[in-house]
Amino acid sequence: MNELSATPAEAEAAVAFLQSRGLARTIDTAIVLGTGLGALCESAADQTSLPYSEIPGFPRPGVSGHDGRLVFGALEGSRVAFLNGRVHYYEQGDAAAMRVPLQVLALLGARTLILTNSAGSLHSDWYPGSVVVIRDHINLSGTNPLIGLQSDSRFVPMTDAYDERLRKRLRTVAAANGISVREGVYMWFCGPSFETPAEIRMARQLGADLVGMSTVPEVILARWLGLRVMALSVITNFGAGISGASPTHAETKEVALSGSIGVRRLLRAFLRPSDD
Numbered sequence: 658m659n660e661l662s663a664t665p666a667e668a669e670a671a672v673a674f675l676q677s678r679g680l681a682r683t684i685d686t687a688i689v690l691g692t693g694l695g696a697l698c699e700s701a702a703d704q705t706s707l708p709y710s711e712i713p714g715f716p717r718p719g720v721s722g723h724d725g726r727l728v729f730g731a732l733e734g735s736r737v738a739f740l741n742g743r744v745h746y747y748e749q750g751d752a753a754a755m756r757v758p759l760q761v762l763a764l765l766g767a768r769t770l771i772l773t774n775s776a777g778s779l780h781s782d783w784y785p786g787s788v789v790v791i792r793d794h795i796n797l798s799g800t801n802p803l804i805g806l807q808s809d810s811r812f813v814p815m816t817d818a819y820d821e822r823l824r825k826r827l828r829t830v831a832a833a834n835g836i837s838v839r840e841g842v843y844m845w846f847c848g849p850s851f852e853t854p855a856e857i858r859m860a861r862q863l864g865a866d867l868v869g870m871s872t873v874p875e876v877i878l879a880r881w882l883g884l885r886v887m888a889l890s891v892i893t894n895f896g897a898g899i900s901g902a903s904p905t906h907a908e909t910k911e912v913a914l915s916g917s918i919g920v921r922r923l924l925r926a927f928l929r930p931s932d933d
């Protein structure tokens with residue numbers, strides 16, 4: 658069981674380390690870049706970055722396609738920190754693996770967390786390459802990143818986990834830029850094996866639109882930290898058995914890369930200041 662502490666001592670140590678290196682910056686928005694989305698932070702202005710491996714308390718991602726760098730920069734005038742690469746539950750069985758990075762970003766001033774991921778589609782007409790904004794999630798994995806926390810802060814309300822105002826703004830921005838975006842419910846499977854066709858049929862019957870192996874633990878942690886959350890998925894494949902699909906990691910990586918272009922455009926437009 659993880660020893661989750663309500664006092665962010667490890668995160669404070671990480672912030673002190675960043676300050677000692679002259680790297681700590683005040684930020685408005687934190688963005689977690691999933692598979693294939695690393696290019697978004699490359700276009701940020703006035704960048705500084707550090708590998709997770711050099712930052713105390715940060716985890717070490719071990720999946721190809723996930724870099725593991727903390728990047729500070731400016732995007733469309735917004736002060737942003739990117740977590741380029743995440744650690745998944747299936748790597749070490751630790752659902753709280755991204756706790757310290759998220760706490761650090763909250764300590765640096767982030768109010769909003771934008772998560773990106775790749776996901777399998779549960780609809781035969783939600784095609785690979787499409788972008789979906791997550792409206793809600795289903796976690797029947799049996800685990801939770803807040804297990805082990807002692808204080809009552811662990812009883813985090815999840816009713817409005819995916820911020821309504823952020824989703825509304827995203828839809829407006831998408832329409833204004835001619836980018837089509839769906840909204841859907843994401844069901845977390847802990848992986849690393851892909852789902853069976855029977856699990857995919859179950860997910861569909863339970864009301865899910867997408868399946869994936871990430872994001873949900875980070876959303877729970879972010880809500881615990883009081884961050885507003887928005888999450889975007891790039892559909893990389895049909896779920897197992899849908900239209901005969903049998904997803905592979907190679908396929909998801911390849912499609913995530915090409916499908917990420919829409920998400921990158923969308924996020925830049927989202928971050929641009931507007932009058933509303």
Ligand code: HPA
Pocket residue numbers: 775776777778846851852868869870893894895896897904909
């Ligand atoms: N299942 C789980 N995770 C995924 C999938 C999928 O089909 N596609 C991309 N990530």
